[in-house]
Amino acid sequence: MVSKRLSREAGHKRKFLAIVDETPECERAIYYAARRALATNGSLVLLYTVEPGDFQHWLGVEQLMRDEQMAAGQAALDAQAQRIRTTVGIEPELVLREGKKAEQIMQLIEEDQDIAILVLAAGNAKEGPGPLVSSIAGKGAAFPIPVTVVPNALSDEEIDALA
Numbered sequence: 001m002v003s004k005r006l007s008r009e010a011g012h013k014r015k016f017l018a019i020v021d022e023t024p025e026c027e028r029a030i031y032y033a034a035r036r037a038l039a040t041n042g043s044l045v046l047l048y049t050v051e052p053g054d055f056q057h058w059l060g061v062e063q064l065m066r067d068e069q070m071a072a073g074q075a076a077l078d079a080q081a082q083r084i085r086t087t088v089g090i091e092p093e094l095v096l097r098e099g100k101k102a103e104q105i106m107q108l109i110e111e112d113q114d115i116a117i118l119v120l121a122a123g124n125a126k127e128g129p130g131p132l133v134s135s136i137a138g139k140g141a142a143f144p145i146p147v148t149v150v151p152n153a154l155s156d157e158e159i160d161a162l163a
Helices: 026-039 059-087 101-111 131-142 156-162
Strands: 015-019 043-050 093-098 115-122 147-151
Touching: 015 026, 015 101, 026 043, 026 059, 026 115, 026 147, 026 156, 043 059, 043 101, 059 093, 093 101, 101 115
Parallel strands: 015 043, 015 115, 043 093, 115 147
Antiparallel strands: none
């Protein structure tokens, strides 16, 4: 059960959630979410999820790999935040988590009742829109907040005109 969204209540701001990952289309989703946040006096949350490793029998290696992945995740968040600061002029909230991506998205939405819209970008590969869009779309009406899917082919100027 998803708790009530508070983004329209006094003292709250509507937050747009975008996912930072290694896909080329993630920058389209982040830029669109930032522009929508700016246009609606909302805010932007960027989430990076480090998938759990499978190195339980190599504890020293597992911790080293986890530390490296967390550092890489923080660097990716910082790079996207800097890009948004310079291109859009807003300060995003950065969230770094460890776990399965879809589960962490749902958990963050449940925890932060100001998150009102999840923004994803569709890949343009012939295999489909991408694993994240496919997994979210597969949840159908059970997903707790609206999901906006941005076409990967949109330029910054086209996004500016739409947002």
